[in-house]
Amino acid sequence: MISGPSGVGKSTICHRLCEMIPAEFSVSVTTRPPRPGEKNDQDYRYVDQDEFVRLRGADGLAEWAEVYGNLYGTPRAAIEEAIKAGRVIILEIDIKGCLQVREKFPDTMTFFLLPPTPEEQQRRIVGRKTDAADVIERRLAKADGEIRYASEVGCFNEFIINDDLDETVDRIYQAIVHNCARDFREADQ
Ligand code: 5GP
Numbered sequence: 001m002i003s004g005p006s007g008v009g010k011s012t013i014c015h016r017l018c019e020m021i022p023a024e025f026s027v028s029v030t031t032r033p034p035r036p037g038e039k040n041d042q043d044y045r046y047v048d049q050d051e052f053v054r055l056r057g058a059d060g061l062a063e064w065a066e067v068y069g070n071l072y073g074t075p076r077a078a079i080e081e082a083i084k085a086g087r088v089i090i091l092e093i094d095i096k097g098c099l100q101v102r103e104k105f106p107d108t109m110t111f112f113l114l115p116p117t118p119e120e121q122q123r124r125i126v127g128r129k130t131d132a133a134d135v136i137e138r139r140l141a142k143a144d145g146e147i148r149y150a151s152e153v154g155c156f157n158e159f160i161i162n163d164d165l166d167e168t169v170d171r172i173y174q175a176i177v178h179n180c181a182r183d184f185r186e187a188d189q
Contacts, residue, residue, distance in 0.1 A: 001091045001098050002172070004113030005146045006068070006139035007125030009162045011043075013113070014092045016169045021176060023088035026078055029055060032070035035130040045075075063093065063100035068139055074101070088180060095150055102155050109179055111172055112156040114147060116163040 002010050018025050030044045031052050040046050047055070052071045056064055062080075064073030074091055082089035083105070091101065098110050115121035121143060125136050150156060158175065162168045 001093055001101060001108055001110045002113065003093060003095055003098050003110065003150065003156070004162075005115065005121065005143035007121045007128075008113045008115050009124065009165060009168070010092050010113060012165065013162070013169055013172065014090050016165075017090055017172060017176070020169070020173055021088050023090050023176075024078075024082060026074055026089050026091040028072050028074055028091075028093065029061070030070055030072045032072070037130070062104065063097045065094050065096040065100075067094045067096075068135070068142070072097070079105075088176060095146065095153060095155070098155050099153060109176060110156045110158075111175075112150045112159050113162045113168070114159060115143070116161055118143065 002014055004010055014025055017023060027041060028044050029047055029052060031047060031049050032044070034040065034044070034046055038044065049071070052064075052073065055061055055075075056073060060076055061073035062076040064071065066072075072093070074093060074097065079089055079091070079101075091097070093101070095112075101108055102110065115124070118140070122136075122140055125131065125139065131139070151159070158171075160168055160171055
């Protein structure tokens with residue numbers, strides 16, 4: 001699981017890791033409207049509130065949370081199938097989601113990404129030109145609290161300052177390969 005405040009580079013890192021490992025990306029369900037350039041069933045599965053509530057009620061989600069005013073959840077089937085087949089699956093989810101997944105799957109590796117500075121975080125989030133000013137402001141305002149919460153919950157294996165993208169990707173890649181080496185060998189046989 002990869003977590004961290006908005007604008008820290010989580011999506012880019014997840015997609016790079018998926019190509020390197022190889023791993024699959026857990027496509028979350030969300031009530032957030034798509035951003036320009038995002039694709040349904042690739043970045044998220046976009047649903048309305050009723051459909052989200054229906055899925056949740058039918059036990060279709062392994063975890064869910066309200067984040068920045070929208071609902072997000074991880075489809076249960078995709079992770080259960082990946083675990084059963086011995087594949088690596090990468091979840092990009094918030095801290096509350098990480099805690100719920102950790103309860104069910106205690107061996108899950110968790111990484112919390114931090115921005116080098118608040119100024120750099122703001123530069124990145126403004127630079128992607130996908131969110132309105134009030135949305136950006138709301139997300140930046142939450143960063144301090146999220147970082148504090150992450151350091152208190154005791155659920156993260158590693159805290160990584162995402163200063164250099166290549167270094168961050170390599171560090172997570174090494175950790176996953178090291179941790180999963182035995183599983184990879186078994187899958188090869
Ligand atoms: P964004 O709207 O920027 O794509 O995501 C907002 C936040 O929701 C991020 O912190 C992201 O990690 C989190 N998030 C995305 N998908 C899920 C999910 O399935 N479950 C949970 N708990 N959080 C999610």
